[in-house]
Amino acid sequence: MTEYIVVFVTCGSKKEATVIAKKLLSEKLIACANITTDVKSLFWWKGKLDSARESLITMKTLKVNFSKVEKRVRQLHSYEVAEIIAVPIISGSRDYLKWIKGSVFFILCVLCCLIVPSEAQEMKTKKEIALPLPDLKGEMSVEESISGRRSVRAFKLQDLTPEEVSQLLWACQGITDKETGHRAAPSAGALYPLEAYVVKMDGIFHYNVENHSLEPVIEKDERKALVGAAWNQGFIEGAPMTVVLCAIRSRVTSRYGAKADMYINMEAGHAAQNLHLQAVALGLASVPVGAFDVDAIRKILDLPEDYEPVYLIPVGYPRQ
Numbered sequence: 001m002t003e004y005i006v007v008f009v010t011c012g013s014k015k016e017a018t019v020i021a022k023k024l025l026s027e028k029l030i031a032c033a034n035i036t037t038d039v040k041s042l043f044w045w046k047g048k049l050d051s052a053r054e055s056l057i058t059m060k061t062l063k064v065n066f067s068k069v070e071k072r073v074r075q076l077h078s079y080e081v082a083e084i085i086a087v088p089i090i091s092g093s094r095d096y097l098k099w100i101k102g103s104v105f106f107i108l109c110v111l112c113c114l115i116v117p118s119e120a121q122e123m124k125t126k127k128e129i130a131l132p133l134p135d136l137k138g139e140m141s142v143e144e145s146i147s148g149r150r151s152v153r154a155f156k157l158q159d160l161t162p163e164e165v166s167q168l169l170w171a172c173q174g175i176t177d178k179e180t181g182h183r184a185a186p187s188a189g190a191l192y193p194l195e196a197y198v199v200k201m202d203g204i205f206h207y208n209v210e211n212h213s214l215e216p217v218i219e220k221d222e223r224k225a226l227v228g229a230a231w232n233q234g235f236i237e238g239a240p241m242t243v244v245l246c247a248i249r250s251r252v253t254s255r256y257g258a259k260a261d262m263y264i265n266m267e268a269g270h271a272a273q274n275l276h277l278q279a280v281a282l283g284l285a286s287v288p289v290g291a292f293d294v295d296a297i298r299k300i301l302d303l304p305e306d307y308e309p310v311y312l313i314p315v316g317y318p319r320q
């Protein structure tokens with residue numbers, strides 16, 4: 001659990017501590033800052049014992065953000081030598097840690113761009129949204145997830161977090177072997193004819209498998225339109241996210257000819273089932289939807305001609 005840290009910074013005044021905390025929060029370098037005022041500090045300074053009344057900022061963030069946090073504090077701090085130290089969080093409530101990760105999500109995107117400059121440039125032009133890395137260890141067994149899965153058609157208003165979106169898309173189509181590019185769901189001949197889209201409150205996005213990111217397609221809530229295209233299955237509008245699996249048949253027909261349709265449908269089933277089981281493991285629920293007008297969905301998603309929607313999977317928090 002060294003992914004998360006607490007950073008301590010002492011300041012000469014409450015005002016200075018507040019300015020630093022607000023700046024770091026607005027830049028999403030940290031998830032949270034607590035300021036303790038009137039701290040009595042005793043320390044060695046230039047060969048003499050000294051003391052001061054200080055304010056202490058206690059910040060929670062991710063370890064990968066520490067160098068940026070340190071750099072920013074040093075820019076803003078008035079001290080010649082400022083105390084900027086970090087300690088690891090060895091354990092914590094799952095929800096709280098998830099919230100930390102979600103709150104500094106944006107800066108993770110920036111860091112990704114800094115690490116790989118050429119990719120960063122590409123992301124900038126395509127306005128891609130990097131997703132947090134998926135967790136490879138969950139709290140629920142496969143057996144519990146299988147036995148807990150049920151088609152659910154009533155969802156809470158609650159939106160999904162970037163972590164949940166990331167985890168669901170990874171389980172559905174994410175790359176699980178970087179060397180070969182093989183994915184979470186099997187594919188006949190590893191030809192991967194599926195492309196996943198998500199329809200959310202904030203728009204429609206294409207899942208970029210290679211970058212594990214979302215590419216904005218339409219910046220509008222189209223969930224109601226989805227209902228119309230799915231023969232008025234009204235519950236779809238209530239789901240915070242619907243994954244639309246699309247197939248590009250030519251990727252498979254070139255090798256498998258007449259068998260292509262069957263293989264594609266089998267593969268869509270694998271991908272969808274992974275998503276259903278992952279949803280249960282995250283405390284979410286889903287339903288497979290096969291009844292829809294292909295052309296209407298194609299129009300809503302503004303799909304290229306050779307992309308054919310094959311499955312819709314609304315996901316969200318189940319309404320009891």
Ligand SMILES: Cc1cc2nc3c(=O)[nH]c(=O)nc-3n(C[C@H](O)[C@H](O)[C@H](O)COP(=O)(O)O)c2cc1C
Pocket residue numbers: 149150151152153233287288289290291292
């Ligand atoms: C290929 C396929 C298409 C489906 N299409 C729809 C659909 O359009 N609308 C819907 O409400 N449920 C749909 N379902 C969900 C089934 O109704 C559901 O799986 C079935 O009632 C069994 O319930 P369970 O999933 O809770 O085990 C579909 C399921 C499959 C496998």
